[in-house]
Amino acid sequence: MLLELCEYLLTPCPALARRAGLKREAVAIRARHARNRLAWRPHLEASKAFMLECARRCPRQDLAVVLGSGALLDVPLHELAGMFKRVILADVVHPLSARWQARTLPGVSLAHLDASGALEDALAGREPGDRAGRALPDYLDSLRPDFIVSANILSQIPLAPLALLHGAAAQGLGARLVREHLRALEGAPAPVCLITDTLRLGGEKPLDLLHGVPLPGTPERTWTWNIAPRPEISPDRDYSHQVAGLFLPN
Template identity: 45%
Template sequence: MLREAFEYLTTPCPPLARRYGYLAELVALGARHRRQRRSWAPHLAACRHFVADAAARAAPGGRAMVAGSGLLLEVPLAELAARFREVVLVDMLHARSVRRQARQFSNVQLVEWDVSGTLQALDAALARGGPLPPADRPPLLPGERFSFAISCNLLSQIPLLPLDAIERRAPAILDAERLTFAHALGHAHLEWLDRSADRAALFTDTESLWLRGGAIEEREDSLWGLELPAPDVQWLWDIAPAPEQDRRLDLRHSVGGWFDVRTVTAGVNLC
């Protein structure tokens, strides 16, 4: 608890991101990883292998973007820094540990960016009492076009904290409207990723599985109604073995990776 409190108090964070819980989530992610290091190891290895494989399919040199860089648990930073002229780590905030790693490479840059593109508009809408803002495509990062981009487990996560804020501040908004908003955020992210780079890839959890003794008791869709084509690569993530999140049930995520986001945007359900 002391470590988490220190990280929360000393991590640089924009006020809006702090208020919406992004700093608390980042600190909690690090703590959960420390508790579940062994359970997470196969997933993190699969992520790093996928990112390296996806990057190898892009032309070397140029700029690379890692969207949702988080704590760099899933990112083979040294390999990316060796392959591309510049690597830009993009997230709402960057932990002190990430800043230390980035300083080891002269060509790695940190950018604080709202990849949802909607947080300020949502905050203003909630202050007015609604309605929810449109989930427009986020603006592209400034500078030279990226030759490679990777979205790290963002597609399922982008709506979570905005939806938490809606629940707290505008509980009268109907579930159907919230789901439409979440769906639109996911679709906007796919379009933003496609527009950002010559070659873009992504991985994301697609389904949550609740298990008792290895048997599935419940399945939950993680993609807010987006119907994606079959992934190029799939693996499982034992994210919260009991009693991490539930006293009796294990939580496992199905994860999918796509090497070319254009194959996703071409086949995604727009309904």
């Protein structure tokens, strides 16, 4: 608990991310990983392997952009930094562990990005405006990368806005933000590796983590993420997520 508090206080991040609860969540996810290290390992290894497989298919290897890089638990940063001249890690919060890793590798840089474009409006209690559809396409167009990874971020994108908004402003917002992220990836100026959890199992009934929005194709890989084996959430239930990996050649 004390370690988590220190990490929280020492992690720099934009006020937007802190106010939206994403800094707290970044510290919490690392703590959850520490408690469930063994259970998470197959998922993290499957994610890394699929990212590298997709990276090898890219005809040009100048710039790679990793969206939702977070604590780099599922990102093979050393290998990507060896393959691409430059790697940009894009997230609203870069935990200390990710900052340290990035610092040791030439060509790796950090970018603070609200990939949803929705946080500012949501924090003001407003339904997200046009920026929600433009933030990610504009960012990717400005960089002209050779490879884009959406690293287990898709199902997370709606969480903070949905926690901040209620009533009409939240109506259909989850599906909208998932759709906008997928639209940005499908229209991106580079090949994309999309890895996302899709379905949560373990509760009374399965929960669609993508708010009913279909994936942009049949996944090349699927696997199970044992995200919360007992007693992480419940003493008598194990929670798992179905995960999909897709390559969009664009």
